[in-house]
Amino acid sequence: MVRLLNLYTISAIVALGGALFGFEIASMSGIIGTRQYKQFFNNPIGIHQGIITSAMACGSFVGSLLSPFLADSRSRKVTIQIATILWCIGACLQSAASGVNMLIVGRSVAGLGIGLTSTVVPIYQSEIAPRQIRGRLVTLQGVALGSGLLIQYLIQYGCSFINSTASFRLPWAIQTLPAILLFIALFWLPRSPRWLAYQDRWDEALHVLAFLRSANCDINDPLVLAEYKEIEAQIMVERQNNSNSYHELVSKGLRTRLIIAMVIQGLTQLSGINFLMYFIVNILNSISNSNTVVASSILYTIGLIASIVVAIWTDQWGRRLSLLLGSIGMSLWMILAGVLFAIFGEENQVRNEAFTWVIIGRPVVSGFIQASMYLFELSYSLSWGPVSLMYPPEILPQRVRAKGVALAFATNWALNTVIGLAIPTLWRTIVWRIFIIFGSFSVASFLFVLLLVPETKQRTLEEMDEVFEHGGPLWRSFTDRGNHDRLDILAREIEMADTERFRRDLQWQLAGSRKDVLADTSKT
Incomplete structure (x- = not known):
């Protein structure tokens, strides 16, 4: 349905x-x-x-x-x-x-x-x-x-x-x-999951992603967790740049x-x-x-x-x-x-x-x-x-x-x-x-x-x-197929693992990363 x-x-x-x-x-x-x-x-x-x-x-x-x-x-x-x-x-x-x-x-x-x-x-x-x-x-x-x-x-x-x-x-x-x-x-x-993540509303971001990507709103869906991890990793990198x-x-x-x-x-x-x-x-x-x-x-x-x-x-x-x-x-x-x-x-x-x-x-x-x-x-x-x-x-x-x-x-x-x-x-x-x-x-x-x-x-x-920084001229499109399928590869890895444990470990890991980033930011 x-x-x-x-x-x-x-x-x-x-x-x-x-x-x-x-x-x-x-x-x-x-x-x-x-x-x-x-x-x-x-x-x-x-x-x-x-x-x-x-x-x-x-x-x-x-x-x-x-x-x-x-x-x-x-x-x-x-x-x-x-x-x-x-x-x-x-x-x-x-x-x-x-x-x-x-x-x-x-x-x-x-x-x-x-x-x-x-x-x-x-x-x-x-x-x-x-x-x-x-x-x-x-x-x-x-x-x-x-x-x-x-x-x-x-x-x-x-x-x-x-x-x-x-x-x-x-x-x-x-x-x-x-x-x-x-x-x-x-x-x-729903609000944008990427906006929610950038506001440190991580649980809401995960549930919105599950709502948007999974027919039964499954937060343990491997594709949902893969995209969630990619968003979080990108935000961590951006915050370390502090701008x-x-x-x-x-x-x-x-x-x-x-x-x-x-x-x-x-x-x-x-x-x-x-x-x-x-x-x-x-x-x-x-x-x-x-x-x-x-x-x-x-x-x-x-x-x-x-x-x-x-x-x-x-x-x-x-x-x-x-x-x-x-x-x-x-x-x-x-x-x-x-x-x-x-x-x-x-x-x-x-x-x-x-x-x-x-x-x-x-x-x-x-x-x-x-x-x-x-x-x-x-x-x-x-x-x-x-x-x-x-x-x-x-x-x-x-x-x-x-x-x-x-x-x-x-x-x-x-x-x-x-x-x-x-x-x-x-x-x-x-x-x-x-x-x-x-x-x-x-x-x-x-x-x-x-x-x-x-x-x-x-x-x-x-x-x-990577599309804009792959090293070649911009008119030559970035065509690394292995990287292109990164989400699918990560989703398969998650599917082979215990998705519930993976999600729990991921949240603890990201929570610790956020504290480290915030601590470094406060020092500067």
Whole structure:
């Protein structure tokens, strides 16, 4: 009989934080083109719309930077609950907005919650997952993100027929529902076993591991004891180094990993994905597509289906190959759209619109550009979208994981803020060149991954030191199969021994080690 609360259902529940992320991205796309929104907020275009759009990303940047202090002290689970409260407050302020200023404040407060969830949810999922399906569990957040995008856009479309300000107030208010559901459900979910161990709550860590790894919650299961021992041994080593500060993140040992995590998150934004997500309606209008609702819905549906495919297969494909192929696809389709805009486009004769460059009377060209946007979304959702969520928490050690992941996602949100602020103006000034710029960044991302990003699939979090320090170039993946099966070998050794005695001896041994470490630390 399948247990109701297992790794998949736990990861799916916390992935509702990804749904909030999707709601955030789509929270403006279906509304900015409606008559009701333009009339009430005095038709914001250019920098004015940029400020409104980027307010949430700015709040998310701050939330990401604050996340490690809450995640390390209050636990990953409680931090996500705090984030849902902030999101609800922000959504209420948006739905009650009496003007642009209140709307910006509401989006900023909601952004604080998104910054916390986007950073902490993948950490939590990575820390509860076994290495064999870690990618699958983390990419459930991508599935939830795609679902949130599509659901919010359809809600906004349905409400656009309301001939009052409820057409945008109602969609913003509905955003509170998944947050409330997530807040309540988290009371039944376990804390991260690695966080518990780092807090010296060893017995709780062992029981949570047994709950997550054993069908009957057997704390004497050899695989449970093997992973428990590996976590404890890694924490002992980390404590002997006596450092978990930001200073260590930029030290020689971890600097490369931090840079990789931050650059991957930055290149995710520089691919142009949020240019597409935020302003797809404007792009479609500029190519004379009169049925923007159906066209936009197809885009979001492609993203959702692709994220489901990735969740199933990512642990077989691997991270590195996915990123390389994704970069090729994204650069190709973005540059193709820019070239078509440049050759067949013309100046928009209608003033005070969000776009100044249009394609008129060329349905075949418009169709190719629309198809390019779909194929770009497919390439992104099969590669950079999910991998950028799983890679940073995988490669950073426990003692600085929350801090390092926070800096990585803060990079994402900083660039998200800049893009959201600048795109409405750039879209009116440099027009088609913006596609070429984003496509060029995807070319750069291919070169970065080719030279500096190692493969991490099927590795435990405790094995990442060897992945990055095996002595060869990073592009040459670490393939020591004997070490790769270390957990299985240890589990077999435990199984051959008296597991009850092994567990008792292990706990006494670790208790003594902890006292020695604490004594040495107090002397220093």
